[in-house]
Amino acid sequence: MADTVPSAPDTDADTEPSGTPAAPPAPGAAAERPGADRPRRSDATRAAILAAARDRFAADGYERATIRAIAKDAGIDPSMVMRYYGNKAGLFAAASEIDLRLPDLTAVPRDELGARMIRHFLDRWENDETLTGMVRVAVTNEAGAERLRGVFTEQIRPMLATVCPVPEEVSARAALVGSQLVGIGMLRYVLFLPPAVHLTREEIVAWLAPTLQRYLTAEHP
Secondary structure, eight states: OOOOOOOOOOTTSOBOTTSSBOOOOOSSHHHHHHHHHHHHHHHHHHHHHHHHHHHHHHHHHHHHOOHHHHHHHHTSOHHHHHHHHSSHHHHHHHHTOOOOOOOOGGGSOGGGHHHHHHHHHHHHHHHOHHHHHHHHHHTTOHHHHHHHHHHIIIIIHHHHHTTOSSGGGHHHHHHHHHHHHHHHHIIIIISOOHHHHHSOHHHHHHHHHHHHHHHHHSOOO
16 A cells, blocks of 8 residues: 555644634633643654554564555554654664764773673663664564664774774674574563573673673684
C-alpha cells in the first residue's frame, strides 16, 4: 500500500466545530494552558509513533512496513506520522537514531577499560529502547543492519582508536569488542535467553571485562 496520505486538517486552529472563531481564553493561567499542554501531547505522540515504528520495522522489515500500519499500531491517523516525519525514510531515520553516549576512555585507568566498557553498555541496553529496537531491526533487514554498522563506524571505532595500542588494528579490535557487547545485548535484552537474563550485572562484568580488556589493550596474538 502506498504511504502517501492526504494532508491532515490543522487540528491546532482556534475554531469551534462549526467553523466559527473560538471564544478568547480567560485571563490568567487558564489562557496559557492550551499552549503549555500542546508540547506534552506532541512529545507523547512522537514517542508512540517511534515505538510503533521500531516494532513494525523489526517485524516486517523496512520495505514491507507501511506508514498506515505504523499509524494503526500507534493508535493515530496516518497523516500525523506524515506531519511529524514526512515519509517512511524520515521516520526510519528518526526511529533508528542512536546515541551511545560513549565515555572518554582516555580518562579511564588503562587496566579498567574492559570493565568500564561493559558497565557502560549494560546501562545503554537497559535504558535505551532505541538501541534494543534497532538490534531487532538489524537482524531482519538490510536497512537496519546498515544503520547499526553506521553506529559502529561513527561512534565505537573512533572511541577505540583513542586507546588502541596499534592504530592499524582498530577496525579488527572494534569488531571483536562489538561481538561481546552486541552479543550479550542480543541474548539478554532482545532474545531474553534465560541463562543470560539470570546473570547479575556483576557476573556479566566479571565474565566479559577481561575479554574486552584483552581486545582493547593486548598485543596481537
